[in-house]
Amino acid sequence: MPINVNKLNIKLSTLILLFTLAGGQFLWLHFTFHIEPLIAGVDSLGAYFLMYGLVLFIRYSPVFYIPKYIKYGIIEIPSFILTMLWVYFSKHALLEFFDHNQLYVDSWDKTIIGRIIIGWLLLSMAIICHLILAELKKAEEAVKLQEQAENLRKEAELFKLRQQLQPHFLFNSLNSINALINKQPKDARTMVQQLSDYLRNTLKKEDDRSVLLKEELYDLQLYLSIEKVRFGHRLKITEDMQVHNEATKVPPFLIQPLVENAIKYGLYGTTGEVAITISVKTFQGNLIFKISNPYDKDGVTVKGTGFGLESIKRRLYLLFARNDLLKIEKLTLKQDEHTAAVHLFVATLIIPIEYTKD
Amino acid sequence: MRTIIIDDEPLARSLLIELLEDHKDIEVIAQCNDGFEGLKAIQELQPELIFLDIQMPKITGFEMLELLDNPPKVIFTTAYDEFALKAFEVNALDYLLKPVHADRLSGALSKVRNYAQGTSQLSKDQIIPQLPEQMQRIVVKVNGEVKILPLQEVFYLEAADDYVKIHTADKYYLKHQTMSHFEQHLPEHQFVRIHRSYLVNIQHIHKVDLYEKEQYCVILRNDVRLQVSRTGYTKLKAELGF
Numbered sequence: 001m002p003i004n005v006n007k008l009n010i011k012l013s014t015l016i017l018l019f020t021l022a023g024g025q026f027l028w029l030h031f032t033f034h035i036e037p038l039i040a041g042v043d044s045l046g047a048y049f050l051m052y053g054l055v056l057f058i059r060y061s062p063v064f065y066i067p068k069y070i071k072y073g074i075i076e077i078p079s080f081i082l083t084m085l086w087v088y089f090s091k092h093a094l095l096e097f098f099d100h101n102q103l104y105v106d107s108w109d110k111t112i113i114g115r116i117i118i119g120w121l122l123l124s125m126a127i128i129c130h131l132i133l134a135e136l137k138k139a140e141e142a143v144k145l146q147e148q149a150e151n152l153r154k155e156a157e158l159f160k161l162r163q164q165l166q167p168h169f170l171f172n173s174l175n176s177i178n179a180l181i182n183k184q185p186k187d188a189r190t191m192v193q194q195l196s197d198y199l200r201n202t203l204k205k206e207d208d209r210s211v212l213l214k215e216e217l218y219d220l221q222l223y224l225s226i227e228k229v230r231f232g233h234r235l236k237i238t239e240d241m242q243v244h245n246e247a248t249k250v251p252p253f254l255i256q257p258l259v260e261n262a263i264k265y266g267l268y269g270t271t272g273e274v275a276i277t278i279s280v281k282t283f284q285g286n287l288i289f290k291i292s293n294p295y296d297k298d299g300v301t302v303k304g305t306g307f308g309l310e311s312i313k314r315r316l317y318l319l320f321a322r323n324d325l326l327k328i329e330k331l332t333l334k335q336d337e338h339t340a341a342v343h344l345f346v347a348t349l350i351i352p353i354e355y356t357k358d
Numbered sequence: 359m360r361t362i363i364i365d366d367e368p369l370a371r372s373l374l375i376e377l378l379e380d381h382k383d384i385e386v387i388a389q390c391n392d393g394f395e396g397l398k399a400i401q402e403l404q405p406e407l408i409f410l411d412i413q414m415p416k417i418t419g420f421e422m423l424e425l426l427d428n429p430p431k432v433i434f435t436t437a438y439d440e441f442a443l444k445a446f447e448v449n450a451l452d453y454l455l456k457p458v459h460a461d462r463l464s465g466a467l468s469k470v471r472n473y474a475q476g477t478s479q480l481s482k483d484q485i486i487p488q489l490p491e492q493m494q495r496i497v498v499k500v501n502g503e504v505k506i507l508p509l510q511e512v513f514y515l516e517a518a519d520d521y522v523k524i525h526t527a528d529k530y531y532l533k534h535q536t537m538s539h540f541e542q543h544l545p546e547h548q549f550v551r552i553h554r555s556y557l558v559n560i561q562h563i564h565k566v567d568l569y570e571k572e573q574y575c576v577i578l579r580n581d582v583r584l585q586v587s588r589t590g591y592t593k594l595k596a597e598l599g600f
Contacts, residue, residue, distance in 0.1 A: 168413075171437035172367065175456035179373035230367050267366070271392050271415045296416065298506075 010129070014055060021118065022048040028114075033107040039098050047090040051119065054082055055126045059133075075131075079123035086119050087112065166260075169226075170199075176230050191229055198222040205252040210354055213248040213287065216255055217241060217280070223256070227263055231274075234267065240279040248287065249354045251319050254312060255289055258347055261308040265345065266293035282353065289349040295330070297343045309347070316349075325350045359470070362388045362403065364396040364419070365411040365435065370456065374409055374435070377463050384467065391415075393422035394504060405430050407470055409454075412436045417504060421497040425504065427534055431473060433466050493543045496524060498531040505531070509548065513578055515540055515557040527580050550597050552576060552590035560597055 025044035029035040035043070091108055098104050173195050180188035201219045205211060228235055259278070266274035279290045309328065316325040327348040334341040361384050363371045371389050378384050387403055390396040392415045400408065408430050410419040423429055434453040451473070452466040496507045507524065516523040516530075517537045524531045541551050551557050564577045566586070574586040576594070586594060 168437050171456050172370070175373060175437065175458065176367065176369040178457040179369040179376070182376060183372075230369065233368055268413065268415050271394065 010133075014126075015052070018048045018052055018055075021122070029107060029111070033103065033110065035104050035107060036101075039101060039104050042097070043090075043094055043104075046094060047086075047115070050086060050090050050093075051122060054086055054123060058082075058123070058126045058130050075124055075127045076120070079127055080120055082123045083116055083119035086123075087115050090115075169260075170195075172230060173226055180229075187229070191226060194222045194225050198226065202256075207253065209252070210249040211252050212246075213243055213250050213280075214246060216250055216252065217243070220255060220259060223259065231263075231267060234272070234274050235263070236273055236275045238275070238277040240277070240281075242279075242281045243287075244282070248282070250287060250351050251315075254315065254349060254351065257308050257312055258289070258291055258349055262291045262293035262345070262347065264308075265295055269296045270294050285353055287351040287353050289351065290346065291349075292331075292344045292346040295343055295345040297332075312349075320352060359384050359407050360387050360403065360405045361385060361407045361409070362390060362396070362399050362405045362430075363409045364390040364393070364399075364414070364422070365409070366391055366414045367411075370411070370435070373458060374463075377458060377460050380460070381464070381467055383471075393417040393419065396422050397425060397499075397504065400426060400430065407431045407433070409433050409435055417497055417506070424533075424535070425497060425499050431470050433470065493540075493545075496533070498524060498533050500531060507531070509544070509559070510561065512559050513562045513580060513582065514559060514584060515549075517555040525582070547597060550590070550593050552584065552586045552594055554587065556584050556590075558584060560594075563598070566594065566598075566600070 022044040025047065026037075026040045029040040029043060030037060091112075095105060095108070173191070177188050177191050177195070180191065198219060201215070201222075224237055228237070262276055263274075266276055274294060276291065276293050279288075281288050309326065313323070313326050317323055327350075329346045329348075331344040331346060332341050333344060361378075363374050363386060365371050365374075375386055375389075378386060384407070387405060388399045390399050394416070396408070396410070399405075410423070410432050412419040412434060413436070414422075419434065423432065432451055435456060435458065436453060437456040452469050454462055454466060493509070495509060496512065498505050498507060507526065511526050513525045513527060515537065516525060518532070520534060521532045522535050522537055522540060524533060537551075537555075537557060540549070540557055544557070548559060548561065549557050550560055558576060558578070562578050562580075564579045564581075566574055566576050567583075569575050572588075574591050575583050576586055577583050
């Protein structure tokens with residue numbers, strides 16, 4: 001909702017108002033005090049020209065940003081000070097020119113109260129207008145900021161969606177299905193079902209709502225079966241899941257990215273067989289999820305290394321305000337002298353358990 | 359046309375083979391699981407065309423191509439890779455998006471056939487897409503073995519005719535590449551072109567010395583001295599802030 005204030009209109013209105021008042025003053029001086037038209041004209045025009053200057057000063061001087069704690073009642077103080085200045089300066093400037101005209105000099109004493117009242121009202125109004133305009137401007141800026149925030153939120157949501165869909169995984173899986181259709185139609189069908197279940201479940205999950213561990217592990221199984229179809233010749237997955245309480249709940253998007261990370265670095269960091277071991281158990285009110293993958297000790301991984309892990313850490317911190325819930329170790333295993341050493345990357349995730357109430 | 363398919367997913371390869379059955383002039387002579395197997399097969403079998411996946415174990419398809427002196431014609435196959443797609447916009451013979459469409463495959467193959475009839479050899483720059491992203495490592499070949507050099511191990515690069523000598527603390531590796539290619543793709547705040555012939559890793563600079571009137575040289579941590587040109591000195595000054 002944009003707020004539109006026509007600034008030109010406000011300026012014109014101010015000028016018309018000031019001219020009208022100058023006209024009134026001219027008539028007042030001329031007819032009530034019998035001042036000759038020239039002097040009365042110069043007096044009223046000069047005084048209101050000065051007034052216009054003061055109004056502009058109120059509007060545009062940075063000094064005139066009245067602090068918030070000054071409420072509207074106190075506006076009369078600065079406007080009174082400005083009024084006194086206005087009267088003082090117009091009196092001295094005008095009397096400089098017309099001090100020979102006694103009638104005019106006398107009229108000042110009689111009109112000064114009237115002049116102060118008119119000036120005071122005008123300047124108070126000017127300040128009130130200024131404050132209202134400033135408020136409107138602020139509101140306008142707030143609306144703009146809100147729109148920007150809204151855009152950012154939408155972008156973040158899209159990003160999340162893209163993350164969840166994992167285009168690389170999705171398109172490669174579709175490619176595999178395409179390959180299976182002709183020769184192994186049954187496998188193709190199974191994979192379509194697994195892929196659609198997996199996607200549906202992932203899209204359903206929300207950041208801040210915990211899910212049942214058994215559902216999370218079921219989704220993990222779906223994911224692993226798809227990856228096995230794609231990389232079955234290399235992937236050897238050993239699982240050890242020991243979860244006894246059916247009601248155990250965990251936050252989503254913690255286990256899944258860890259598994260993706262392990263598979264990705266296992267598959268792309270090494271050549272040959274990739275042995276991945278996954279274990280889940282409960283210990284002292286915590287769920288311990290452990291996953292290990294081989295890595296290349298001398299390899300230099302390409303971009304994005306560790307980003308997945310960083311975001312899991314960040315997420316754990318946001319959820320539990322703890323920094324010690326994800327542990328990363330690098331191990332070297334050597335069975336005997338004849339076999340080559342195996343370098344393992346082990347990630348241990350500790351999740352404080354919640355249980356469903358019902 | 360003798361063709362090799364290089365992809366780390368067996369199903370992706372079998373799909374391509376199935377689709378290629380409609381193109382009698384394409385003869386698939388080998389399939390490879392990764393860039394290493396790919397390099398070996400290309401050198402032994404000298405194919406005319408390769409289908410190349412980008413994300414593969416240890417070295418990417420791009421990196422594998424860089425190691426070939428006379429690369430064959432290349433059709434990239436990729437699922438979804440924003441960087442790769444950006445690269446293709448700049449320069450590529452052709453690319454196929456997975457899942458591979460039969461129509462797109464036919465289109466790519468007719469492009470290849472047209473090239474085959476016209477210019478016989480494509481220049482290296484035409485085949486290797488210019489990667490807009492920064493290099494994070496350098497892949498080199500030593501006695502037929504592929505070696506991956508992390509950038510922090512690289513001391514400096516030296517121009518040597520058509521090659522670039524990549525110097526580490528005590529060794530050097532040759533790579534068929536131009537200095538300007540490295541200058542463009544190495545992180546600009548880490549590698550500074552101090553001379554027409556030298557691109558130096560500023561992390562390994564021990565000191566900058568005056569050795570003649572208005573002539574400077576840098577001394578690296580392994581005591582190697584390199585001449586610095588006048589413009590090189592300005593760049594070095596800006597980067598090191600002295």
